[in-house]
Amino acid sequence: DADVTQTPRNRITKTGKRIMLECSQTKGHDRMYWYRQDPGLGLRLIYYSFDVKDINKGEISDGYSVSRQAQAKFSLSLESAIPNQTALYFCATSDSGLGRTEAFFGQGTRLTVV
Amino acid sequence: RKEVEQDPGPFNVPEGATVAFNCTYSNSASQSFFWYRQDCRKEPKLLMSVYSSGNEDGRFTAQLNRASQYISLLIRDSKLSDSATYLCVVWGYGGSQGNLIFGKGTKLSVKP
Numbered sequence: 526d527a528d529v530t531q532t533p534r535n536r537i538t539k540t541g542k543r544i545m546l547e548c549s550q551t552k553g554h555d556r557m558y559w560y561r562q563d564p565g566l567g568l569r570l571i572y573y574s575f576d577v578k579d580i581n582k583g584e585i586s587d588g589y590s591v592s593r594q595a596q597a598k599f600s601l602s603l604e605s606a607i608p609n610q611t612a613l614y615f616c617a618t619s620d621s622g623l624g625r626t627e628a629f630f631g632q633g634t635r636l637t638v639v
Numbered sequence: 640r641k642e643v644e645q646d647p648g649p650f651n652v653p654e655g656a657t658v659a660f661n662c663t664y665s666n667s668a669s670q671s672f673f674w675y676r677q678d679c680r681k682e683p684k685l686l687m688s689v690y691s692s693g694n695e696d697g698r699f700t701a702q703l704n705r706a707s708q709y710i711s712l713l714i715r716d717s718k719l720s721d722s723a724t725y726l727c728v729v730w731g732y733g734g735s736q737g738n739l740i741f742g743k744g745t746k747l748s749v750k751p
Contacts, residue, residue: 558738567743568683568726583738615682619739626671626730628739630682 528552531616531631538606538638546601546634548616555621557599558628559583559591561612568615574599575621606638641742642666645727648745656717660745662710662727672703674712675726677744683726686712717749 529550538544548557559571570583572591580593588610590602603610616631645662652658664672672689687694689701689710700713710727727742 560741565743568741570738570740573738613680617739626739627673627685627688628683628728630684632682633680 527632529616529618529629529631531614531634533634534632535635536637538636540607540638542606544603544606544636546603546614546616546636548599548601548631550597550599550616550618550629552618552620552629553596554618554629555596556619557593558617558619559589559599559601560615560617561585561610562615562633563612571601571614603636603638606636608638611636611638642740643727643729643742645725645742646745647743649748650745651748651750652717653750654717654719656749657713657715658717658747659714660712660725660727660747662712662742664708664710664727664729664740666729667708669708669729671730672701672710673728673730673739674699674701674710675728675741677724677726679723683741686725714747717747719749719751722747722749 532547555576558573560568562568574580574593577593592600614634617628619626619628643664674686675683676686677683689703693702698715702711724744724746726744729740
């Protein structure tokens with residue numbers, strides 16, 4: 526089993542619908558992240574969480590919300606999906622050690638908003 | 640200025656070639672540096688960390704120049720399997736509040 530698991534892997538949804546992307550990890554890491562990737566724009570940080578009680582906005586948080594249900598679970602919600610939220614979404618984890626902080630990624634969720 | 644900037648690419652090289660990627664970062668407080676590899680439609684995976692003294696892992700050599708805020712990755716004797724997008728990643732404090740910041744990536748295509 527993957528250390529970082531994202532569900533669903535693919536999703537097509539209609540404009541205006543609410544959708545939740547889920548992420549769970551078995552790495553035991555404190556830090557969890559949500560990124561989106563668009564062609565030509567690279568990975569951009571949406572939200573990040575340093576522990577269950579510490580959630581922070583990233584570079585592009587508008588239109589998104591998150592919930593850290595437990596150390597191992599971090600979900601991303603689109604309250605009212607719009608077409609420009611069509612992208613590849615990645616969840617990642619890292620430990621809290623300073624420096625040398627490798628991030629481990631889930632396999633991604635390909636979201637299409639029509 | 641973008642926090643992490645990379646050569647736009649794509650780099651199209653023949654097998655056996657040596658290819659170098661460059662990256663600059665804007666936050667002088669950055670603490671750690673990495674190269675990640677991303678295959679098409681897959682998740683990024685750590686290729687190697689970049690240490691101040693430079694480091695080598697087989698055919699791959701990474702260099703860091705803190706004074707110039709510059710990172711490089713050299714791939715020798717390119718293989719077909721090296722075809723991927725290479726992401727320069729910086730971790731540090733300041734505006735990014737201790738997070739990993741990714742460059743947009745440089746695409747490498749190794750041809751037979």
